[in-house]
Amino acid sequence: MRQPVVVREYARLTTSAVAEGSLDVARVSESAFDWLCRESARLQKSGAALVQVDDRRWLRLDSYVGVIETPCGTRIEILPKTAEHGDNRDAARCLLRKMLARCLDLPARETSPTDIQTFDTPLTEWVMRQFLQALDKLVKRGLRFDYHRVQEEQRFLRGRLDVPRQLRQPPGRDHLFQIEHDVFDADRPENRLLCLALDRVCRLTRDAGNWRLAHELATFLAPVPRSCNVNEDFRRWRSDRLLTHYQPARPWCALILGEQTPLSVMGEWHGTSLLFPMEKIFERYVEAYLRKTLPRDATIKTQASSQYLCGHDSQEWFQLKPDFLIKQGERTWVLDTKWKLLDQALGGTKDKYGLSQSDFYQLFAYGHRYLPAEGQMLLIYPMTHRFQQPLPVFTYSQHLHLRVVPFDLQNDRLVGDLSQGSGFWVAQTNEAIQ
Incomplete structure (x- = not known):
């Protein structure tokens, strides 16, 4: 059997010779390279591509994780990219397995048959x-x-x-x-x-x-x-x-x-290749934590869609859908998750911790429509060794604030003291999902 190719999100694939052992660069056969290009074009019609073509010799994977097999027999295992694990493949597989065990109802991309690992669990x-x-x-x-x-x-x-x-x-x-x-x-x-x-x-x-x-x-x-x-x-x-x-x-x-x-890493089960969007896995995993730790008088709504960015000609345009909308009594919080690695040391106006300006525009619109323009919002990123504590509060206005906080995937908790302006998180944030 041909040696499987093991990489992680956003890795680059090429047909040229590369150094072995890296999860960010790997070599595949020309037939596998051509098939990935064709498969990506097919999947792109349904909303998202499998890979991005950098040039004629390089492909860049998207944020999907799992395992895929090409018709020529090349198997590519894609692991989550977290700085915590570096090139530790076993640790990345364990993390993916734990996260998928709680959120396997999310949509998956299916391609050709391949060997996939399984684990015993109540049927989902x-x-x-x-x-x-x-x-x-x-x-x-x-x-x-x-x-x-x-x-x-x-x-x-x-x-x-x-x-x-x-x-x-x-x-x-x-x-x-x-x-x-x-x-x-x-x-x-x-x-x-x-x-x-x-x-x-x-x-x-x-x-x-x-x-x-x-x-x-x-x-x-x-x-x-x-x-x-x-x-x-x-x-x-x-x-x-x-x-x-x-x-x-x-x-x-x-x-x-x-x-x-089925777990989307290689094993003994022969079934359909499965690729899971890592952003959705992280979102569902945080949702499981919130549902476990919220007090009984608080309610959580996922993908709220009652508000729009603007009106035009008696119609509502550009629907706004935050990941989570939490209500407790008269108070409301907007929460959004992002699967991206931040660097707490890069706090200047040039690097901005690695934050995206479009994400802040998005939260600005959420705050003005769902709160409105007065309250607290949370932007949740995965915790890494470069991002271990909440960032200083971001102020949109005197009454509208945004907190950027890390989520510890190893211990299943939001990190830091979120009691300021958060209320119900005071006694909840240190509880892990059982």
Whole structure:
């Protein structure tokens, strides 16, 4: 097997010779390079590219993490970029695994099949959704039927009379016939396993969309018997050309029956390549922390969308959607997350800690529309060895302030004393997610 390429976010890929061991630069084959360019162009039509073309010899990865395999067999594992880990691949994998375990319902980019690691965890709605979508496509294309031999006792002749069994009948049963015949139905190992997995999804799902689709499929597949020997039926699962449309559903079926979840680093599970947006992973991870630590009288709303930047011709234009809107009584806080590395030592007017001016414009608009123009806002970045304490308060006006704070991914907490102007964080910030 070809040696996998291990890099991290925003790494550069080339076909030329490079120094080995770095997570920021790696060499790939020309066929893999060309395929990444084509795949990026295809994905760009749906909203975001996979890579950016620097020139004819270099590609720069985007902020997606996971594992992807090209048709030529090149496997590329993309890890999160944090200064804390440097080139420590195992630490980066552990961090990604911990974060994904809490937020696997986020959208993923899917490409070609590859080997992906799994870990035992309660089934997530995201895994069940992938299975239901694959099963729905399979059912629309049609279930595969097959003949199988049936031996039974009937009052009529059907098929072939089983003479030896008929002769062994005791007296008084001469009116019954021991027969055997072939039945053409959906009682196949593949269908039995899919129906068993579907029953488990129907029982476990709490998502309304998943529940509705699962029960629609269950009604359609009700006549199919359920598997009684999972291992044996998986061993008998055929992969010939007549069952090609079954293959996308098999990995998800195996995960559900094994109660496992795919992790987007390389391992033994052979399924679809998965790439997760690191910004969304960080956002969902912070959300899990907030829901765990907020007091009971506080409410959190994600992706609030009630306000717009401006009006025009009796219409509202440019919808504003902060990551989190927290309310406690009469007070409201706006929170936004950014997956970017800051440097606390670069505090001059030139470098500005590495902060983005567009992010501050964005928070300015949030503050004027959601607070309005009076209150506290938080901008949350991952904590690194260069950014370990909250930055001094940023003042938009006398009554509107922004705090830039680090989030400790190792201990699951917002760092620093946020009691000034924050209220409910006083006794909460040092609590970790259990």
